[in-house]
Amino acid sequence: MQGLLGNAEFWVAVAFFIFWGLMFYLGVPGKVLNQLDSRGKRIADELTEAKRLRQEAEKLLREFETKRAAAEREAADIVSAAKDEAERLASEAQEKMADFVKRRTASAEAKIAQAEAQASAEVRAAAIDAAIKASERVLRQEITGSTASSLVTQGLSDVRTKLQ
Template sequence: MRNLTALLLSLGFASPALAASGPFFSLHNTNFVVLIAFLVFVGVLFYFKVPGMIGGALDNRAVGIKAELDEARALREEAQTLLASYERKQKDVQAQAERIVAHARTDAVAAAEQAKADLEKSIVRRLAAAEDKIVSAQTAAIKAVRDQAVTIAIAAANDVIAKQMSAAEGNKLIDGAIAEVDAKLH
């Protein structure tokens, strides 16, 4: 490596650090010229109050960041308040839903009991109606049997009377029936 550096130096490839030769306070010395340019640059920056502007800009930025942080804290607190409010509302709604479900269950039980009672009443009414129909049918059957028996008895009595009665007795009965009707009509 040393051989390579010595070779490059001997060929004329010198670095800028090696170019500064001679007295330091000379304008031919690049290190001195760079130092003076740097000091002038820093002086110009101080003359135009650039550090103060940079500090002010940084202060303004810090104030802006602080304001944003305060706003973010306020928003966070507001969000937490809203969250707590919504959680309370959710609990209230859930409790209300549970009350509604419980009320609906009791209403359903009451409606089922009412339907059962109505069904029992309906069954009792239908049974009573059926019993009335049975009694009516029995009465009608008994009447029909009696009517038939009366018809048969009248026919039998007619036959018996017709066989045993003479014409004179028949005329006597007819005259008695006419007299009886005449007495009842007048």
């Protein structure tokens, strides 16, 4: 036995078995396995959380893209409505301007017609007065006496009433 007890390899093997026996007695492998299991579980939980956050981010991205598309459509609708309103207002302004020009033209034509009628009446009155005066002179030169004077006065008053 001396040979075996003096052998270094034997003592290394004994120390090895004692070391492992002591480790199992103290429960070190179980603790190490528990720590590894808890660490593995924590990593798995973190991966699950990361996956959930990624899905949430993708969902938010889809929602924002949908909202952006809706906002772009709404902006296009607003621009289209504004363009239609501007065209309608321009058309109304053009119609009002045409109506204004038409009314002003009609008013000017009415004033011109009135001025023509007034000028015509004034010319007619002047012509009548001139004709009456000329007739009066002619008749006074040809007819003399009191009868002539009353006839001229009566005739002139008749001519004035009929011409006017």
